Amino acid sequence: MLFIALATFITIVMLCEWFVCSKRLFANSTIYKYTYLTASFLVGYMPIIAILTAANPIENQALTTWAILLVITNLLVKIPLVIYLIFHKKYKKHSVIAKVSYIMYVTLLLLSVAYGASIGRNDIQVNFVTIKSNKIPKSFDGYKIAQFSDTHIGNIVLSNDIFKRLADSINKYNVDLIAQTGDLVNMTHKELNPQIISKLKRLKSKDGVVAVLGNHDLGFYVPSKDMAKEIFDSIRVYQREKLGWRLLENQNFFVHRGGDSIAISGVTYPKNLNHNNINSYFGGSNIEQALRGVNDSVFTVMASHTPSLFDSLAAKPVDLMLSGHVHAMQLKIGKWSPSKFLFEKYSGLYNDGDRQLYVNDGFGFVFYPFRMGAKPEITIFSLKSSN
Numbered sequence: 001m002l003f004i005a006l007a008t009f010i011t012i013v014m015l016c017e018w019f020v021c022s023k024r025l026f027a028n029s030t031i032y033k034y035t036y037l038t039a040s041f042l043v044g045y046m047p048i049i050a051i052l053t054a055a056n057p058i059e060n061q062a063l064t065t066w067a068i069l070l071v072i073t074n075l076l077v078k079i080p081l082v083i084y085l086i087f088h089k090k091y092k093k094h095s096v097i098a099k100v101s102y103i104m105y106v107t108l109l110l111l112s113v114a115y116g117a118s119i120g121r122n123d124i125q126v127n128f129v130t131i132k133s134n135k136i137p138k139s140f141d142g143y144k145i146a147q148f149s150d151t152h153i154g155n156i157v158l159s160n161d162i163f164k165r166l167a168d169s170i171n172k173y174n175v176d177l178i179a180q181t182g183d184l185v186n187m188t189h190k191e192l193n194p195q196i197i198s199k200l201k202r203l204k205s206k207d208g209v210v211a212v213l214g215n216h217d218l219g220f221y222v223p224s225k226d227m228a229k230e231i232f233d234s235i236r237v238y239q240r241e242k243l244g245w246r247l248l249e250n251q252n253f254f255v256h257r258g259g260d261s262i263a264i265s266g267v268t269y270p271k272n273l274n275h276n277n278i279n280s281y282f283g284g285s286n287i288e289q290a291l292r293g294v295n296d297s298v299f300t301v302m303a304s305h306t307p308s309l310f311d312s313l314a315a316k317p318v319d320l321m322l323s324g325h326v327h328a329m330q331l332k333i334g335k336w337s338p339s340k341f342l343f344e345k346y347s348g349l350y351n352d353g354d355r356q357l358y359v360n361d362g363f364g365f366v367f368y369p370f371r372m373g374a375k376p377e378i379t380i381f382s383l384k385s386s387n
């Protein structure tokens with residue numbers, strides 16, 4: 001019912017805008033009228049196409065996605081219209097230039113959305129990072145860790161073939177360890193259907209796959225506590241038993257090569273960022289517990305969904321933190337991303353003395369089926385001893 005009401009609303013908004021534009025802006029030109037109508041309808045209805053073709057349509061999430069896109073699209077379309085109307089009154093000779101720039105603007109907007117919703121969100125980017133430390137034993141020289149993050153499986157639309165490509169892309173590099181740093185699902189464990197599981201089970205590495213829980217894996221975004229609890233319990237079982245991953249909930253283990261070892265730790269999402277009041281069963285992050293038995297002489301990698309925990313690591317024996325969560329807000333122009341206004345550390349490698357943080361841009365998407373500049377990322381870390 002809500003879906004039909006919103007569909008009617010978006011149609012009315014689009015028709016009103018078209019009426020205003022064609023009357024005031026494109027009074028004498030049929031081609032401008034219909035170009036505008038087509039462009040605004042395609043941009044406006046992109047979220048509906050995404051919802052209808054979703055691998056796991058989930059009503060609440062889909063409607064949120066749609067509503068946000070509706071607002072963004074309408075704002076973007078209205079801004080140049082207002083600018084044009086202001087200039088048109090004072091400088092009539094500019095009207096042709098204004099019309100052309102307006103059409104170009106709408107076309108550019110349409111092309112950007114179409115690119116981000118099709119090629120941009122499917123074009124896997126593999127980044128390579130070398131981590132040097134005198135704590136890395138010689139026997140771990142060249143040890144490779146692949147990281148992927150924020151798959152948000154339920155939001156993937158059109159094809160789940162991207163998970164086969166994810167696994168094949170990682171397997172190509174013959175890595176020692178794979179780290180999945182949270183938000184595997186978007187809303188519920190049910191997104192991990194047999195097809196997706198079979199694709200993720202293709203992942204191969206010598207020391208297995210380690211994982212941590214992100215906010216979307218914890219049942220934060222469902223209406224009832226019972227549902228949240230079922231998701232929280234099931235996602236852990238699914239990752240351990242169906243996928244065979246080593247899910248680290250404030251835990252660690254050691255990897256050995258000959259007589260040497262490094263520590264791999266994983267910390268759960270912080271309780272103070274809990275959006276659904278599920279405190280009764282959700283323990284949250286515990287860095288001390290995640291590092292129990294690890295001393296400062298051992299090179300230690302910590303997986304944490306949110307990079308915000310990096311600031312709590314002072315005097316803790318962590319050398320490299322692997323995070324995700326930010327997605328670079330799915331928009332990067334060169335190295336710039338709007339996420340810089342919300343997150344101090346939002347994409348790529350950061351140094352704090354000998355300690356390093358890597359924020360992976362994530363693989364799937366939230367809010368809108370779109371990625372531009374911030375491509376779905378796989379990071380391959382190579383450890384190098386600086387002894």
Ligand SMILES: [Fe+2]
Nearest residue numbers: 150183325362
């Ligand atoms: Fe995420």
